[in-house]
Amino acid sequence: MTRDDIGRISALYDAYVDTFRTDGSLPDLMALKRTHTDNVVANARAIAAGEGFDARTAAVSEVAALLHDTGRYEQLRRYNTFRDSDSVDHAVFSHDIVRDQGWLDGCSPVERKAVLDAVLFHNRRDVPDGLDALTLAAAHTVRDADKLDIFRVLEERVATTDWRNDCAAFWNLPVKAAPNAAVLAAIREQRPVDYQNIRTLADFVLIQVGWMVSGLFYATTRRLTAERGHLEFRRRFLHELADDPAMDELCDLAAERLGNLQSTARM
Ligand SMILES: [Fe+2]
Missing domain, CATH: 1.10.3210 (Hypothetical protein af1432)
Structure with missing residues (x-):
């Protein structure tokens, strides 16, 4: 070809x-x-x-x-x-x-x-x-390559919708609600998240953090993910949704997997 x-x-x-x-x-x-x-x-x-x-x-x-x-x-x-x-x-x-x-x-x-x-x-x-x-x-x-663009799509949706008041922006998932323990456990153990377990917007965002932990195949993809700030966006966004220390723990794990480029950028 x-x-x-x-x-x-x-x-x-x-x-x-x-x-x-x-x-x-x-x-x-x-x-x-x-x-x-x-x-x-x-x-x-x-x-x-x-x-x-x-x-x-x-x-x-x-x-x-x-x-x-x-x-x-x-x-x-x-x-x-x-x-x-x-x-x-x-x-x-x-x-x-x-x-x-x-x-x-x-x-x-x-x-x-x-x-x-x-x-x-x-x-x-x-x-x-x-x-x-x-x-x-x-x-x-x-x-x-698909996941890299799905990261962009989420960020654009956050920027362009009234997601705090309009739950239809994210398929009617509860916006201000804690993540499901089953989702946290799957990501921590680097298992694929069962989509049945997505109950809140935090769960949905954490799935993408899970990709950063164990779902990106190439080092180049992990580097681009880090360079584009996709993890830090999710860390900040998750703090707007819920208050569960496990979310930061998983973001730290993702930062490690992305090559420590973002692990010091906590805010
Ligand atoms: Fe597709």
């Missing part, structure tokens, strides 16, 4: 997204996904550069990042929701659309499979065992 392939696939993807425009513009929720995708691509490039990927691994990872949420547009059009539990698993849906559109037909079978698998696995709890090196790199790059 070459830079030319990326250009060709990007043009095909853009033409596909254009089919969801009315009067030249995308519905707002689709436009947010398009912006998210651009950011995930930029993050994937940064990870590839930071990790010193060879040109082919970098290209396959970038294309997988571009295509990872392809199904979001059709999901919204068809089901009027991004909630997978009320509609379709959007990773499976994205994988099937990318495959059926034939955008990867000019690539080698190995590259095509690596992109498709990285799209398919991007929202799974774990990446399956036994993947070849190319697929493994693409899959982990997309997952890390």
Whole structure:
């Protein structure tokens, strides 16, 4: 896969997204996904550069990042929701659309499979065992690049909504409420948080702290997370929501895992 392939696939993807425009513009929720995708691509490039990927691994990872949420547009059009539990698993849906559109037909079978698998696995709890090196790199790059942009999305939502008074800003989760002990325990023990245990906004924010503790695959992702101040944002935000010393303890653990870059920045 070459830079030319990326250009060709990007043009095909853009033409596909254009089919969801009315009067030249995308519905707002689709436009947010398009912006998210651009950011995930930029993050994937940064990870590839930071990790010193060879040109082919970098290209396959970038294309997988571009295509990872392809199904979001059709999901919204068809089901009027991004909630997978009320509609379709959007990773499976994205994988099937990318495959059926034939955008990867000019690539080698190995590259095509690596992109498709990285799209398919991007929202799974774990990446399956036994993947070849190319697929493994693409899959982990997309997952890390996606999380980096999800950090941004939370911060933007905090900045642009009246979340203190409007609980709809965060799916009606109680705003001023202590975290669930089960969430704290899972993060402390570096286990994935069971989403059933999310009861409060603090729980939701702590899930992302949990990613910083044990959910980011590449050192470059951890470095970017630290440089962008995502942990300190969450530490401050959590203090606005609840008053539980366990939250600081987990933020300290995350700081350690991010390379101590932020561990002295307590405020
Ligand atoms: Fe996704």
